[in-house]
Amino acid sequence: MADPRFFHTAPPKPLAELAEIAEATLAPGTDPGRLIEDIATLEAAGAAHISFLGNRKYVPAFQASKAGACLVEPALADKAPSGMAILLCAKPRRGFARIATAFHPELAADSGIHPSAVIDPSAEIGPGCRIEAHVVIGPGVTIAAGTRIGANSVIERGVSLGENCIIGANVTLSYCLIGDRVLIAAGAVIGNTGFGYDLDPSGRVKVPHLGRVLIGDDVEIGANATVDRGSGPDTVIGRGTVIDNLVMIAHNVQIGEGCIIAAQNGIAGSARLGNYVTFAGQVGVANHAKVGDGVVAAGQTGITNDVESGAIVGGTPAMPIREWRRLVGMQRLMLKKRQVNKDNGE
Amino acid sequence: MADPRFFHTAPPKPLAELAEIAEATLAPGTDPGRLIEDIATLEAAGAAHISFLGNRKYVPAFQASKAGACLVEPALADKAPSGMAILLCAKPRRGFARIATAFHPELAADSGIHPSAVIDPSAEIGPGCRIEAHVVIGPGVTIAAGTRIGANSVIERGVSLGENCIIGANVTLSYCLIGDRVLIAAGAVIGNTGFGYDLDPSGRVKVPHLGRVLIGDDVEIGANATVDRGSGPDTVIGRGTVIDNLVMIAHNVQIGEGCIIAAQNGIAGSARLGNYVTFAGQVGVANHAKVGDGVVAAGQTGITNDVESGAIVGGTPAMPIREWRRLVGMQRLMLKKRQVNKDNGE
Amino acid sequence: MADPRFFHTAPPKPLAELAEIAEATLAPGTDPGRLIEDIATLEAAGAAHISFLGNRKYVPAFQASKAGACLVEPALADKAPSGMAILLCAKPRRGFARIATAFHPELAADSGIHPSAVIDPSAEIGPGCRIEAHVVIGPGVTIAAGTRIGANSVIERGVSLGENCIIGANVTLSYCLIGDRVLIAAGAVIGNTGFGYDLDPSGRVKVPHLGRVLIGDDVEIGANATVDRGSGPDTVIGRGTVIDNLVMIAHNVQIGEGCIIAAQNGIAGSARLGNYVTFAGQVGVANHAKVGDGVVAAGQTGITNDVESGAIVGGTPAMPIREWRRLVGMQRLMLKKRQVNKDNGE
Known part of the structure; x- marks a missing residue:
């Protein structure tokens, strides 16, 4: 469901692979080869989607969900609707974040230095870096392997960047x-x-x-x-x-x-x-x-x-914070009392 | 009075035209052909200027004003000084904003794509757009007719912009x-x-x-x-x-x-x-x-x-907000009482 | 001690010169020709450094300091440890800021206009200006002598800049x-x-x-x-x-x-x-x-x-602010009383 203009979607994955990604275990009797196509919220999910139950207050949504599979804490697994594949997981939200990333990985951007970038000859740029259009890099800058510098950013004299950093557009360092x-x-x-x-x-x-x-x-x-x-x-x-x-x-x-x-x-x-x-x-x-x-x-x-x-x-x-909450409570009480006194003509 | 380095000023306009722009009507006896050269505040206006009375509390300034013409609510029109042309208007501030825009229209910027812009070949840019210097536009971007992108802005992959948008400089989308x-x-x-x-x-x-x-x-x-x-x-x-x-x-x-x-x-x-x-x-x-x-x-x-x-x-x-104001009032009262008690040696 | 990737350090300076820079006077018996290499905090300073005592509460750090020289208010000079050269100074912090600047002057950046800058032919740029890479300057802009415009900044139509201004990167004017x-x-x-x-x-x-x-x-x-x-x-x-x-x-x-x-x-x-x-x-x-x-x-x-x-x-x-502090005090008192009342079962 991620907009393909912005996000890549990986091919369907079997439940066994998703369980491994999420550090979850399949509930007994679950088909490990069942294919799931994407993530979705409990409300939006269909039979080809995996969702998660992150909080006890969403149990009703969980019970009404049409999700094909769901990450659930063991204690709540017995609330599952029939037919839903259950992945038992101590931290469903965390597991879901990992599965979401697996379905929608950020594609590696091409490395290379855009010809419009202005780079001081004394700067050192490691292998696999991506330097986008109109970037300006000053003298003595060092950028380690795999780092990306977004368009129109400016890296001034002497700055040092480690490996695999991602610097957005229009940044000044x-x-x-x-x-x-x-x-x-x-x-x-x-x-x-x-x-x-x-x-x-x-x-x-x-x-x-x-x-x-x-x-x-x-x-x-x-x-x-x-x-x-x-x-x-x-x-x-x-x-x-x-x-x-x-x-x-x-x-x-x-x-x-x-x-x-x-x-x-x-x-x-x-x-x-x-x-x-x-x-x-x-x-x-x-x-x-x-x-x-x-x-x-x-x-x-x-x-x-x-x-x-x-x-x-x-x-x-x-x-x-407890004092602050008591203070707020006291203030509310005082406002109420004063209103009562006023109502009584005092 | 707008600084010509920054703003264009249109030629003088007759009162009849200004009344139409402001959705106002000329008070009886007003010469519809009288020319007005520009807008001004009540204080700064002279005989060639139009001003407005937006709020009853400015009636004294209105009465002292040397403005040649003024937008006024009908209920306040009888306060006008003699010789001032009156445009009766339900919403003088709104009418004045429209007249100000008419006297100082933003001039259409030239359309075209600056040669220093870096535009992915897959981007689609509609007719009449203006893409300024050093703009960077990613793959799959679509920009509809008449939109302007300010210098050094970055429009990343897949972004879609409608018609006649104005994007400033150094923006990241x-x-x-x-x-x-x-x-x-x-x-x-x-x-x-x-x-x-x-x-x-x-x-x-x-x-x-x-x-x-x-x-x-x-x-x-x-x-x-x-x-x-x-x-x-x-x-x-x-x-x-x-x-x-x-x-x-x-x-x-x-x-x-x-x-x-x-x-x-x-x-x-x-x-x-x-x-x-x-x-x-x-x-x-x-x-x-x-x-x-x-x-x-x-x-x-x-x-x-x-x-x-x-x-x-x-x-x-x-x-x-009423409770909040009462709370503030109560706090002030408490502070005062405590001061009195202190002054009394308690 | 300033990182040479970012800061220039001037050659050592004799105490007499530092006293002049700081508007200080050397305490009697101080060798005016003694060379100091850099500034440092009281804690970090060694024999080649000058530090300052800005506040009475740092007297213990002053007495324990190994700084070769120190800027001190006359009233505190008698607390100095033996061997430390004392510069008597009404405003030690201010004097220290001046000495720090003298030891680490900003080196004059080369003037000139980077070839990637896009400058409208009607713009006027004074002598000694520095216009960095990818700057965009609109029509009618005037920039007086010695001003620097950082990389990727945009100066729009009609803007006027005085002498010796420093405009950072990615600025929009x-x-x-x-x-x-x-x-x-x-x-x-x-x-x-x-x-x-x-x-x-x-x-x-x-x-x-x-x-x-x-x-x-x-x-x-x-x-x-x-x-x-x-x-x-x-x-x-x-x-x-x-x-x-x-x-x-x-x-x-x-x-x-x-x-x-x-x-x-x-x-x-x-x-x-x-x-x-x-x-x-x-x-x-x-x-x-x-x-x-x-x-x-x-x-x-x-x-x-x-x-x-x-x-x-x-x-x-x-x-x-005194009322605000009293209000805060009263609130704390009320919270305490209420707690006491609760503890007493009221």
């Missing part, structure tokens, strides 16, 4: 060292000078930013996001961290591994995030704040002070 | 089907992969995004805004919706017709907005939230749950 | 007049049409935006920021104002001189900011709001009404 398998989406700007000045009534002196941006392996950075370089220390984004669109990471920020930073977050200068931090959208972190490992923040949270590892926070200024 | 008369401003990124992962301690599996972005006729999208494609379902933006700069529309979001989404809004994954929704700046909508028709949200509102059609909301988490 | 020494970072979009419509059930009429963007001398605008042009009046950014990444400045906004606008601020249509205003990140200003001189706003402040000169504000809607 400067003053940065980037690991392997990094994905940087269209329009992102990495390595800009930080926002640092010494100001007084006699005028402004700009603080020179002599640091870099260090981006670990498997990092993903969203469209039109910006990551400034450090002022002396580096700005650091740890391995496996994913950053959504329109996020601002300021100078000297250090972000650990495996973090999830949703859209429109703003992390101010010299703030530090531990590992496996998860921020919903539009969160702000004040400069120099330290956020511990595994911290979770609700959308629009304003983190003005340090946050201990493992805390779940919300509100501005940030507080434990 | 991928995985999207776009209607007629759509305006996408400079730097916008449409069709990026959504921010969807299955995560656990063993690592991250990326959810493949096999959907598209569907953009209806007459939609406008602002500078450096980002719209991600769907994960399977499509991301949909309904006919006539306008989206301001730096807005984030996540994967699978569905936005109805005629909505107004101001700058820096963030609409998270799978959220749904009805028709004629109006959001002020920096609003956030949580994933899967459903916002009904005609909902209005104040700036910085955080919508975490479903909102009924017709509601006007503010605050985080969002509440009816 | 239209409908704007820009002063001298202005810095516009990668991906910024200046001069887009404002977000102004006249709407009613019969449809939408777009308000034509016939104004410009006027940018004063020494202004800096961050990566992927957007500044819309005026609707008739101009959008104005005063001399020396600095604007961070991903900021939105809407149509008709007027910003005074010397303001500091941190990342992800959104300033809505026709708002006015005085001189020397300082906004932390993610602040929003409602349309038509007037903000006086010297106003300071905390992060995420929502300014919905006029703010008097000199006020320091926080919260949404904005209130004096």
